[in-house]
Amino acid sequence: MRSKLIDSISESASMKMGQIARERKHISDLINLGIGDTHFPTPVKIVDKTYNYMNEGKTHYDNGQGIITLREAISRYLAKRFNASYSPNEIIVTPGSKQGLFYCLFLLIEPGVKVGLFEPTWLAYVPMIKISGGKPVFCSLDHNMFTEKSLKELEKKNVNIIVINNPTNPSGKVWTSKELNLLVSFCLKKNIRIISDEVYNEIVYDKQFISLGSFESIKKTLMLIGSFSKTFSMTGWRLGYVCGKDHYIQDRLLKLQQIVATCPTTFTQYALADTLEEGLTTTRDMVTMYKKNRDLLYNAFKKTPLKPLFPDGTFYLWVDVGEDGDIFAEKILEDLHIIVVPGRDYGIHTQNYIRLSYALDTKIIREACRRFENAFKK
C-alpha cells in the first residue's frame, strides 16, 4: 500500500484553517481571509448557458480531451490576451487545473526526480510532487525577485523540472520579462522542463502579466496550466486546461486523463465555450474591486509593525509577522476573530509569514483593516 507515501504529507495549513472556519461558524463577527476563493457569483450568462445545455442533453460522455468548441475558444483567448498561440489540438481541458497539474507531474516524474519551486509558492505542489514519487526542492528568490543570485542558487540544486506559479499565490508576485528571460535561458541550456501555472493570469493590477506561453524559445518543452476558477469565480465548477506543443507529452497526458477521469463535466464546457470572451467584462469588474481591497489592506498593514509584501497580482497579501505564523494565526483568530493561513507550507523559510485573501466584499475588508490597525499599532 502507498500509505507511507501519503502519510508523509501533513495536513496543510490551508486545510486546517478551513476546518477551523467550519468549527467557528457560530462566531457572528468572524472574518475569513483564509480561503483561496472569491465571494463573487459565477457570471449569470455562464449559469444560464449551462442550464440551456443541460436541457439540450449535453449531459453525456464527450470528448476526453475536452469539447472542441471550448478548446477553440481557449486557443483564441490565449492568443488574443497573452500572445500565446496554441492550436485546439494542443489543449486538454481538465476537471480543474489541479488535476491537469497532477497529470503533468505524474507523467514527468520518476522516483527521485527533483522538482524546483520558488518560495513562497502555492502549497499544493508539494503533496502532488510527493505522491508522484518526486522530491520538491525549494529555491529562494532574491528579495522576491529572480536574479542572477537566485539563478546561481537554482543551478546548485540540480532540478529536473520547474513549477512556477505566475502570478504567485501567496505573494502576489508577477514575474517580469527580465526574470522570465533569465529563467527560460537557464532551462533551455540545462534541458529543464517548465510547468507554468498561470491560473491567476487575469487577476493582475498595475503591472502587465507576461505568459510563458508567449516565449517561442521554450514552447517545445513548456507545459502551460490555466483555469477559469478565479477568472469567472467558478472554483466549484472544476474546469481547467493544460497546453503544450510537445505532442509526445500531450498525447500521454490525454491518455492519463482518459484512464483516470474519462472526460471533464460536459454541459459546463459547452456553456464556457460560448461565454468565455464576453465573460471577461465581469472579470474586469472583479479585478477593479480586488485592487481597491488590495490597497486598503496593504496600507492598513503598512501602518503596523508587520511587513506586508506589495502584491501585483492574485488576491492575496503575504505578510511577514516576525513570529511563528501558526501561533500568530491562532492569536488573531482568538483576539480579532479573523482567519488567515499560516505561511509554513508555502516554502521552507516561510514559517513567520501569513497569507490573507482579499477577494471579499470591500466592507468586510475595511472592517478587517480596522481590527488589524487597532490591534497592531506602531
Add this chain to the structure above:
Amino acid sequence: MRSKLIDSISESASMKMGQIARERKHISDLINLGIGDTHFPTPVKIVDKTYNYMNEGKTHYDNGQGIITLREAISRYLAKRFNASYSPNEIIVTPGSKQGLFYCLFLLIEPGVKVGLFEPTWLAYVPMIKISGGKPVFCSLDHNMFTEKSLKELEKKNVNIIVINNPTNPSGKVWTSKELNLLVSFCLKKNIRIISDEVYNEIVYDKQFISLGSFESIKKTLMLIGSFSKTFSMTGWRLGYVCGKDHYIQDRLLKLQQIVATCPTTFTQYALADTLEEGLTTTRDMVTMYKKNRDLLYNAFKKTPLKPLFPDGTFYLWVDVGEDGDIFAEKILEDLHIIVVPGRDYGIHTQNYIRLSYALDTKIIREACRRFENAFKK
C-alpha cells in the same frame, strides 16, 4: 518520465470505436451500439435543481469529501435499496466512479501487486492497474459462473486485490448470493481486499442484485464503488462515490482526492442530494425499456449462429461471434452500418467476442435486430 508505463497501455477497442463513430457520423443510417452510455436525458428535476443551486451560489469550493447532504442521501439510499449500511463519513463523493477507482488502486497498489479480475470484465481496470504499478491477472469463470472450479484457478493466481464488476460490463452477469459467498469466504481467508464496482446496481432485470456492501463479514476490507451515471443517465456529470468501513483507507483516499482534485463539482452534488430518492422512478422507466430492448436483441441473436449470453443486468449484450471480434466489428460496420465494441480488451480469452449496448430507443434496436437477422441467417 513515466511514458513507458503509459505507452504499455494500448488504445482500447472502445476508444477506437468511439473514434470511428465520430469519423462516420455522415453515414445517415449508422447505428452506434458501441457506447457505454444511455440515450435518455438526465431527469428534469435534477437539471432544474442544478440550475437553482447555481443561482444560489453553490459555485464555490466545497467539502473535499463531497457535501454532507449528498453523503447522507447516499447513506440512506444504500441502506434502503441494498441493505448496505455506510455512515456519511464512510462515503467519499468523487468526480465520477472511475476516479474513485483510480484512488483505490493507486493507494492499494505497490509495484508488482497482483490485481485479480474475472473475465470478461470492464476494460478500464487494466490501464488503471498498470499506471498504478500493478499487474492485472485475469481469472476465468466457469460457464460465466464463479464456482469451486473458478475458485481453484483463482487460488493459484496469488492475487493481492480483487476488482469485481457486479453487474458486469460487458457480460450482463449479476452475481448470485452463492457466488458472492464463495468469493467472500476465500478473500477473508486469504486476506485479499475486494473492490466492488457496482455502478450498474440499478440496471438489473429478473434477478435480484446483491450488493457486497450487505455482507457484514467483508465490510472491514471492502471498497464499494458507486455512481449515478447510469442510474440517472448522467454520464457527463461526473459524479460517483467510494464507500468503506476501513477508516485508515478512507482517510487516505480522501487525502488523495484533496491532492488530485480538491473536490467534485459542487452545485451538481447539491441537486443530486435533493433528488436522489425521487429520481429512482425515472430509473425504473428506463430499466423497463432496457429490458424490452434486451429481449429483442437477445432473441434476434438467438436466431443467428452467433452465440449471445443472456444478460441479467447492465445494458450490454456479450456475443461469441466465433471469429476475431475486431475483424467482425469492421465487417458489420461496413456491411450493416452498425458499430459494436470488439471484445479483446475485456479479458485474455475474449478476442472472439463483441459487446453491444442496447441503451437506445427501441425503434433503433428493432432496426439493428432486423439487420443482424438478415445478415446472419441460420
